[in-house]
Amino acid sequence: MDRLILWDIDGTLVRVGDIGADVFDRALERALGRRPPERVQMSGKTDPQIVGEYLAMLAVADPAAHVAGILVELEKELAAAEQEIRSGGRVLPGVVDVLKRLGEQDGVLQTVLTGNIAPNALLKLASFGLDALIDVTVGAFGSDHADRNALVPIALARVAEQRGREFAPAQVWVVGDSANDLACARAGDVRCLLVATGRYSFDELAPLGADAVLDDLSDTSAVAEILLT
Numbered sequence: 296m297d298r299l300i301l302w303d304i305d306g307t308l309v310r311v312g313d314i315g316a317d318v319f320d321r322a323l324e325r326a327l328g329r330r331p332p333e334r335v336q337m338s339g340k341t342d343p344q345i346v347g348e349y350l351a352m353l354a355v356a357d358p359a360a361h362v363a364g365i366l367v368e369l370e371k372e373l374a375a376a377e378q379e380i381r382s383g384g385r386v387l388p389g390v391v392d393v394l395k396r397l398g399e400q401d402g403v404l405q406t407v408l409t410g411n412i413a414p415n416a417l418l419k420l421a422s423f424g425l426d427a428l429i430d431v432t433v434g435a436f437g438s439d440h441a442d443r444n445a446l447v448p449i450a451l452a453r454v455a456e457q458r459g460r461e462f463a464p465a466q467v468w469v470v471g472d473s474a475n476d477l478a479c480a481r482a483g484d485v486r487c488l489l490v491a492t493g494r495y496s497f498d499e500l501a502p503l504g505a506d507a508v509l510d511d512l513s514d515t516s517a518v519a520e521i522l523l524t
């Protein structure tokens with residue numbers, strides 16, 4: 296059975312703790328000499344989108360000229376914080392078993408669809424050994440496009456180019472933890488499973504109209520049933 300599973304990272308596979316937001320403060324301070332007065336809401340947004348919101352908050356002139364440089368700082372700051380990620384972060388319930396279970400299934404390809412820039416996505420996964428369970432290199436990342444809704448076609452193209460595999464929309468799932476994950480699945484005409492392990496509760500996610508909603512990924516058989524049916 297052919298399935299392409301596009302995993303969101305933060306709030307879906309792992310939670311890295313406050314460092315995930317703090318690296319933006321550190322990167323902005325390095326690039327601009329000042330930290331933002333408050334934090335933007337980050338769930339389901341891409342890194343360049345978050346940086347853009349901070350530049351607007353800080354009223355920086357010609358913001359587009361600053362984004363690439365700040366993303367370079369963001370990569371450096373997260374790499375420097377790897378130990379903090381390991382100590383303050385965690386893999387979410389059921390994730391390892393689900394990735395292994397789906398990995399044993401013929402025809403299933405698992406990769407990521409994430410707002411993180413690619414090096415930071417890799418670092419977050421590798422910090423917990425999850426990079427060994429997912430075909431990370433054919434995923435779609437915040438470094439590919441600032442608009443998450445553009446990322447499903449990018450993942451499909453990368454999978455076709457690099458793995459020689461084509462998937463019909465009904466064979467593709469986005470798994471995420473926010474309304475933005477659902478929006479990008481809908482924009483890409485693929486299915487969506489939402490899990491309440493990020494910022495949003497089951498009761499907040501349930502009315503959004505995803506194809507499936509779960510409290511978490513701890514029931515391996517239930518998750519496999521949803522994604523493989």
Ligand SMILES: [Mg+2]
Pocket residue numbers: 303304305306307338339471472473493
């Ligand atoms: Mg997320």
